[in-house]
Amino acid sequence: MTGRLRVVAILLTAMTAQVTVFEEIRINGVSVELLLMVSVLAGFHGGPHRGAVVAFCAGLLQDSVTATPMGLHALVYAPLAVATSHLEVRLARSTRPFLAAGLAVAMAVGVLATMLAGGLFGLHEVDAARLARTAVVASLMSMAMAAPTSRAVRWAVTGGLPVDVAVKGSGLESRG
Amino acid sequence: MDSFQRGMRDLLDPVRSISETAARPLRSAWLGVFDYDDLRDRTERLEKELARMRGRQLSSEADRELLMRLMGEVGIDYTTLDTVVVRILGTPPGNFSSHTIEVDKGLDDGLSEGMAVVTGAGLVGRLEVVDRSRSIVRLATHPAFRVGIRLVGSQDEGLARGGGASGYLVIDAGIRPDVEVALGEVVVTSGGRSRFPADIPVGRVLDPDPDADLDREILVEPAASLEHLSFLNVVLDPRQADAGPLERG
Numbered sequence: 250m251t252g253r254l255r256v257v258a259i260l261l262t263a264m265t266a267q268v269t270v271f272e273e274i275r276i277n278g279v280s281v282e283l284l285l286m287v288s289v290l291a292g293f294h295g296g297p298h299r300g301a302v303v304a305f306c307a308g309l310l311q312d313s314v315t316a317t318p319m320g321l322h323a324l325v326y327a328p329l330a331v332a333t334s335h336l337e338v339r340l341a342r343s344t345r346p347f348l349a350a351g352l353a354v355a356m357a358v359g360v361l362a363t364m365l366a367g368g369l370f371g372l373h374e375v376d377a378a379r380l381a382r383t384a385v386v387a388s389l390m391s392m393a394m395a396a397p398t399s400r401a402v403r404w405a406v407t408g409g410l411p412v413d414v415a416v417k418g419s420g421l422e423s424r425g
Numbered sequence: 426m427d428s429f430q431r432g433m434r435d436l437l438d439p440v441r442s443i444s445e446t447a448a449r450p451l452r453s454a455w456l457g458v459f460d461y462d463d464l465r466d467r468t469e470r471l472e473k474e475l476a477r478m479r480g481r482q483l484s485s486e487a488d489r490e491l492l493m494r495l496m497g498e499v500g501i502d503y504t505t506l507d508t509v510v511v512r513i514l515g516t517p518p519g520n521f522s523s524h525t526i527e528v529d530k531g532l533d534d535g536l537s538e539g540m541a542v543v544t545g546a547g548l549v550g551r552l553e554v555v556d557r558s559r560s561i562v563r564l565a566t567h568p569a570f571r572v573g574i575r576l577v578g579s580q581d582e583g584l585a586r587g588g589g590a591s592g593y594l595v596i597d598a599g600i601r602p603d604v605e606v607a608l609g610e611v612v613v614t615s616g617g618r619s620r621f622p623a624d625i626p627v628g629r630v631l632d633p634d635p636d637a638d639l640d641r642e643i644l645v646e647p648a649a650s651l652e653h654l655s656f657l658n659v660v661l662d663p664r665q666a667d668a669g670p671l672e673r674g
Contacts, residue, residue, distance in 0.1 A: 265440060273451065279520050
């Protein structure tokens with residue numbers, strides 16, 4: 250129950266921040282995609298199931314505040330969270346720069362996919378140059394919020410899960 | 426679902442208003458630092474525009490007289506429609522809002538979805554989403570914008586759509602290929618079953634596309650400038666005009 254409350258708190262906070270503070274900060278008309286970042290990070294920290302649920306809810310909230318057809322953002326966010334969680338499992342090297350680059354790419358893919366889905370629904374024209382510019386700028390702007398958002402999402406989606414156990418070895422164990 | 430979405434936006438509206446007020450000095454500083462060149466270009470452009478307008482005052486009056494006479498000939502009187510004055514707040518939240526703007530009035534002021542939005546010069550767009558105290562306007566240049574039109578010269582009626590990034594409207598249905606359309610011909614809304622009242626100026630024909638066979642596409646330059654707008658008029662639906670709007674222009 251606590252875990253769910255945490256997720257609700259994170260989603261509502263992200264939504265409020267998205268339509269207030271981050272709406273005021275735009276570069277070339279592009280703003281931070283905080284709810285998309287929450288979705289990606291929920292997949293990364295919480296695994297495919299939790300990630301998909303959190304991302305779906307984040308998508309519905311994003312649809313509400315942007316007045317797009319209900320489900321449009323959820324349609325993109327949920328699969329993206331699942332894909333991110335699967336990639337996380339397969340990552341061999343998970344250094345901080347590597348993860349940051351992966352997050353930036355996932356954000357750009359999310360923005361592109363959402364804009365393409367919106368184009369399919371006739372919400373706006375699909376202009377390749379504008380798409381690319383928006384995806385890159387939104388991704389880079391969002392990355393500035395990555396560290397605190399990641400901590401908050403991790404706190405929310407790992408609530409109720411077993412704690413991480415750090416396994417340390419001497420390095421002399423036999424392999425194979 | 427629509428009620429849920431509207432409810433969420435209405436809940437957030439007071440927070441957004443406070444945030445916008447609080448962020449105004451910050452935004453001004455931001456614009457001053459990062460958009461100074463843009464602001465200077467805009468000021469220069471406005472100064473040039475003002476000088477040109479002064480020089481052209483007489484010819485503009487003559488043009489206006491001509492337009493009014495033309496409209497008078499076909500019984501056009503759109504300036505007497507009941508309207509609500511709205512202030513433009515900016516672009517709606519999110520990164521996907523091309524050809525849309527947010528305005529500061531909504532359901533509480535008697536507005537409803539589909540109403541025509543105009544300026545003194547003509548059609549600007551229509552209300553796409555209406556919340557309690559805010560609304561989103563879909564501009565006439567939006568690719569999904571459709572409006573029934575009438576060519577004042579030939580009296581032919583057709584359907585125009587927004588031309589997107591081109592900034593024009595395109596009449597691509599209803600006009601017979603053999604109809605002679607003059608360059609600069611006035612285009613107005615056709616009314617009829619549309620929620621738009623008839624005879625609101627839409628624009629002037631920029632390219633009549635006379636050589637087309639079946640797929641004729643007539644290019645129309647919007648009468649109302651869609652850039653640098655501050656205030657707009659929402660035309661009240663006559664069926665809802667008794668709802669008691671707070672402010673009429």
